[in-house]
Amino acid sequence: MREALGRPMIGKKSVGPLLGACYAAVFGTIIMVGIHGYWPDMSVGVLLLLSGALFVGFYFTGRWIAVRNEQNKKLPTSGKELRRKNQEFYDWLDSLGRR
Numbered sequence: 001m002r003e004a005l006g007r008p009m010i011g012k013k014s015v016g017p018l019l020g021a022c023y024a025a026v027f028g029t030i031i032m033v034g035i036h037g038y039w040p041d042m043s044v045g046v047l048l049l050l051s052g053a054l055f056v057g058f059y060f061t062g063r064w065i066a067v068r069n070e071q072n073k074k075l076p077t078s079g080k081e082l083r084r085k086n087q088e089f090y091d092w093l094d095s096l097g098r099r
Helices: 002-006 012-038 042-073 081-098
Strands: none
Touching: 012 042
């Protein structure tokens, strides 16, 4: 039981397809409802074809986002970029003044 608590329930390899399916379901549904509201007399065949195309497009977009997030975690931040971010943060703190 203790070992199961330390491990994530969803593996890293299955996050991309899961995220892709979620994006496809949510955004595809929203767009299809909008299209149906704008053109209510559009035929069912065209709506299904468009829905399938949107599902595929958003599925691959979600997978691409998951891969990009994993790649960004692996890339190191350069020292110059880290100093710039730190300086930006401390400048922001100074701009707040003393409270």
